Amino acid sequence: MKQNKTVIILVIILAVLIGLYFLVDSGVLEPKKEEAPAPAPSENLTVTYYSAPASHIQITEGETTLTFEDGKTGWSSVEYDKYPMSDITLDNIAAVLCRMTATRELDYSKDNVTLFGLDKPTRTVKFTNSNGVNDTLLIGNRNSANGNYYITIEGSKKLYMLGAEYANMLSSDIMSYVLIPELMDYTAETLKSLEICHDGKTYSIDKYNSSNSAHVNILNYLNAMYVSYCHEPYTEDLQQYGLTDAKSYVKVIYTDTGSNKDVEFYLTIGSIYSEDERYYFVTVNDHPNTVYRMFNLNLTRLWELAGV
Numbered sequence: 001m002k003q004n005k006t007v008i009i010l011v012i013i014l015a016v017l018i019g020l021y022f023l024v025d026s027g028v029l030e031p032k033k034e035e036a037p038a039p040a041p042s043e044n045l046t047v048t049y050y051s052a053p054a055s056h057i058q059i060t061e062g063e064t065t066l067t068f069e070d071g072k073t074g075w076s077s078v079e080y081d082k083y084p085m086s087d088i089t090l091d092n093i094a095a096v097l098c099r100m101t102a103t104r105e106l107d108y109s110k111d112n113v114t115l116f117g118l119d120k121p122t123r124t125v126k127f128t129n130s131n132g133v134n135d136t137l138l139i140g141n142r143n144s145a146n147g148n149y150y151i152t153i154e155g156s157k158k159l160y161m162l163g164a165e166y167a168n169m170l171s172s173d174i175m176s177y178v179l180i181p182e183l184m185d186y187t188a189e190t191l192k193s194l195e196i197c198h199d200g201k202t203y204s205i206d207k208y209n210s211s212n213s214a215h216v217n218i219l220n221y222l223n224a225m226y227v228s229y230c231h232e233p234y235t236e237d238l239q240q241y242g243l244t245d246a247k248s249y250v251k252v253i254y255t256d257t258g259s260n261k262d263v264e265f266y267l268t269i270g271s272i273y274s275e276d277e278r279y280y281f282v283t284v285n286d287h288p289n290t291v292y293r294m295f296n297l298n299l300t301r302l303w304e305l306a307g308v
Contacts, residue, residue, distance in 0.1 A: 045102045047153065047160055048135060053094035054127040059173035068177070070094065083233040084179040084287045093169050097127045097137070099201040102160035103148055113158055116150035117141035124154075125170050139167055178230045180292070181284055184254060184265060185223045192253040192262055192286045196217070196306040198269075198299075200247070203306035220303045222250075225298045231273075231281060232291040241291050242271030247293065250302070269299060 055070040068077035075090040077083055106112060113119050117140030128134040136154035139162070142163035143150065149167040151160050159273055171177075194205040196218075209215050231241075238244045256263045266285035273279040279293040 016108055030149060031091055035085070044158070045105060047100040047102050047158075047162075048152070049100075050098040050129055050131070050133050052098065052129040052131050053091070054097045055130045056096065056128040057090070057093065057097065058126040059123065059170055059172055061128075064172045064175060066172060066177075068288075071115065075177075078176065080174055080233065082289070083174065084290055085177055086179045089177055092230060094127075094129075096166055096169065097125070098133075100162075100166070102135075102151070103163050104161040106150070106159040106161060107201045108157045108159050108193065113152070114120075116159065118152050118159070118196035123170065137170075139170070142167075145274070175230065175233070178233045178290075180230060181227055183223075183225055183227065184252075186219060186252065186254050187221075190257065191219065192255060193251075194222070194253075195249075195251040196308055197301065198248045198303045198306075198308040203308050214305070218302070221302055221305055222252075225302065227236075227284075227292045227295070228279065228280070229293045230290065230297055231293050234289050235291060236289065238270075238289070238291070243268055243283055244289065246270050248299075255301075269294075272296065 010147060011240075048201070055091075057068045059066045065079070068075055068085065069078060070090070074087040075085040077085055106116075118138050121140050123137040123139040125137040125139070126134065127137070138152050138154055139146075140150040140152075142164075143161065147164040148161045149164065151162045151167070159161070188208050189208050191205075191208045196203045196210075203218075205215060205218070208219065228276040235241075246268045252265045253262055255261070255264065264285065267289075268283045270281040270283075270291075273281060273293060278296050280299055281295060282294045283290065284290050284292070
């Protein structure tokens with residue numbers, strides 16, 4: 001009788017264990033996972049969206065106003081009409097102004113307008129595109145936490161936070177827009193002739209020879225040279241920079257692959273910059289009255305390679 005009871009107890013224990021096994025395996029005893037929240041509805045962060053980029057831009061900050069116009073020959077400055085303007089820089093700004101996206105939309109209220117400095121904006125940007133669409137962007141205070149700026153479009157009931165990279169593009173410093181020329185990359189096919197003159201000596205290549213190591217080294221270094229900085233956007237007094245009757249120059253005749261025409265590039269090299277002897281003063285033939293700086297090492301290495 002006792003043996004039967006023992007068997008019954010063992011069967012019951014076995015049944016309980018089997019039941020626990022299936023209960024654990026089913027996952028019922030695991031803590032319930034929270035469901036992922038539904039994504040929040042996306043904010044409409046589009047500030048402007050026009051069919052054509054800006055063709056007229058006016059930036060005012062304090063007493064300074066800069067006005068830019070996109071004409072047949074590219075961008076020009078109304079206030080500084082003799083300064084060469086960077087078409088790339090102004091094309092980018094023109095596109096951003098008419099396709100502007102904010103980082104965040106804020107609650108509109110008179111208190112916020114005042115709090116964010118938009119009742120007395122630090123900078124205003126008026127712009128018009130070729131279709132006659134015009135707007136005025138008001139830029140207020142800078143957010144100290146993330147560096148972004150508070151903005152609104154004049155006459156709207158929308159407040160936004162604009163990324164600092166976009167606000168900083170809209171500078172009131174004319175030097176931000178002055179052209180820094182990118183020097184051409186020459187190849188064996190496009191280089192027609194090269195003349196390097198310094199210290200009364202001249203080195204010239206009338207026909208590039210890719211098997212001539214001197215030709216290869218000079219061409220490689222010529223392609224590595226670049227203009228560092230615009231020192232003075234326009235001057236009639238080139239003599240102060242040693243650029244009147246300069247004895248040092250680089251003259252290149254090359255074939256422009258776009259027009260298939262031969263073009264001359266002429267780099268005039270003047271004096272060393274007395275305040276920082278790492279630089280020489282130079283001009284390029286497209287902008288003969290704009291004084292740029294070029295690294296001393298750029299030029300001295302080229303002269304060494306050419307033996308002048």
